[in-house]
Amino acid sequence: MSQNSSRNLLNINVGILGHVDSGKTSLARALSSHFSTAALDKSVQSKERGITLDLGFSCFSTSMPEHLMKAAAKSPSDNHNYSGIQFTLVDCPGHASLIRTIIGGAGIIDMMLLVIDVGKGIQTQTAECLVIGEVLTDHLIVVLNKVDLFPEDKRKEKIEKLTKKLRQKVFKLTKFGANVTMVCTAANPGGTPPDDLVQEDHTIDKRTSNIDELVSVLRSTVRLPTRSSDGDFLYAIDHCFGIKGKGTVLTGTILSGRIKVGETVEIPTLKLERKVKSLQMFHQPVKVAQQGDRVGMLVTQLDGSLIERG
Template sequence: MTSPPSTSSSVGPLNLGILGHVDSGKTTLTRRIAELGSTSAFDAHATSTTTDGIRRNTLDLGFSTMTSLSGRRLALIDCPGHSGLIRAVLAASTVFDMAIVIIDVVAGIQPQTAEHLLLASKFCPNRVIIVLNKCDLAEKSKISESAKKVRKGLKSMGVDENSPIVEMSLADGYFKEEMLQNLKLAIESRIFEPKRDEEGEFLIAIDHCFAIKGQGTVLTGTVIRGVLRLNTEIEFPALNEKRRVKTLETWKQRVGQVAAGARAAFLVAPSFDEHRFSRCICGPLGTLKSTKFVLATVEPIQFFRKSINSKSKIHVAVAFETVMAECQFLKEKENGEFEMLPSLLAPCQVLFSFEKSIFLPENYSNPFMAARLEQQPGSGCRFAFSGIFSQILPENGKNLPPRFTRKCRKGHVERVEKDGFSAICTGMFKAETNFDVFRGFQICTSSGPRGKIEGAFGKSGKFRVTFAEKIDGILTEKEEISLFLKKYHNENRLVSYVPD
């Protein structure tokens, strides 16, 4: 970071994700089209394999850049294709303006291709370019058939079915420059002017961190709101640290500021332990709020075939990290109350309870993806539902939205008493029940009259129900009775009600 500073940052860059199944040719394509490499570009660390056999180059996001035919700066984000590394793709997808999805023409849409297309459908459904790679291995008829199947797949996944499809052979001896030109023309057809917020306080999605001995720590990321300026103080809330920007670059050029949508690399000092650092969103002091509870919208993923019950746990990718959370599916009722549903039953909202604190910017649209990442590859779609965080709630769990579940107890009439206005009932409570909790609760009968629980009758769990009208000749012995309850979870309170 030694070049002289410039007074302005790049204007109007776009972020282009490079997606596809493992070994589909993502990095090879990136090498062909990129003009300048940056953080972890072109498999910079591909020197070994991990213990589980995954090539090390797939463990990271790679960043490089190219210029479109119209002169637009494009940041290329080379994403890993292995199913076990989807967290990196989930993080990167939130900054996509466009995407290139590379598909093996022989294999077609594979599991990771499908997941990547689903992510593209959430963030840039009309800005996708398909590259059919390895066309040297297929006959013309196979290529045509594959293209038709891809278009059908795009439509089913919510991606523009008229997205450009470019035939490609990236292998040496088969690659032709006209293929690259066709790709650039396809990219150009999807160039647009994104809406960027450059007025709000800056936020940056940080993806890499490394120390420079004797100088400090370098961090790289994408500015997602506002303008990052030289000498700005940045808070790293997860580390409980703050640092000042000493030098600032974009694509290896020293600058005085970097605006929303552009890549930034900046040096902070003193250094901190890079091993404590993970992908995250950072901003000025006090910009991010710590919480464990969030209310969010729910958009089910149609390809997720399993049910998700309330109070079950799920991986939630948000704010450039993935955290486990318990989910409660809620339907809003009158007076600001929410009914807790037994499972995801759209339309509904979700209350997330995270296992650890997360740090979120307020007054900012925080998209998320909920997924069963523990699910074995090949056993179906792992993405369950997505949405937007609508309300950041207090971290201490107080003042959470009032939530209730419906319960129903059944019993029967044992006999109608001589006064004709009361009945002794049984079969609903245990002998040790504290009837003070249920006194005054409404009882519904099969024949119509409604009464109220007066209290216990004896010590065997029987109880007396009184009625405002005469019931002799209406209620009969063994007639079924019902007690409908709302159990409020945050107050440990029971309320009786009469269903509509």
């Protein structure tokens, strides 16, 4: 849970997984209102190759669904007075050579979106990501993307045929079952230049299809995760960069415990302890963060090149 003067949001980490080029990053872009420094394939290598090479993080916030408010009120935790919910999207690469990165991203998620290109169906990495999902989460939503590629006069028929096949031939054989939730989308219709889909006020461009429905499904099916500020502080680092004259920023997800500005963190691999100068969640300053939160922390006197993911 993040705490500052203006908001008290329950953070839900949503993994976006699927085969390479199924539209995962386009989906994250269409859903999101705030982006981290590691979002939307910003690296030079990702742009040159046109695929996701590392974990990307972005988010959007909504009002608190009624069923979650009731569940939170019954929670033994003292921290249940949430003003809303923040969905943090973890955009995982789909290329086979990056499976370790995919698993690293999946390890921090509360729920999962499995993105399937409707023109290609289940592909190699789709199946691998489904196996990862079976191991790491009980909450899966299947996103049938690129439905705009079907001719409009045959679209309904083709989608019905595909969903029936997937339910009976694939998902019936998994723990998610044949009745797994499915949503059809066109996150980047007609191959529209991606940067042209996000408007200045961060609203979803009307050229995308069914993104609002996907948001509605996320809100209606999200479950209250187990969150606790007790226990030792454990933090999964995924990115690191320096800010000249200020220090080094570590970004990642809190696996257990909590952290406050001014406290000291230990980096076991380097046998170092460093003081936390400031904390941010998607560019918003906070004073404290706890289990489940994605947070960036600024520390001093740390060589970022020595930091390893994990």
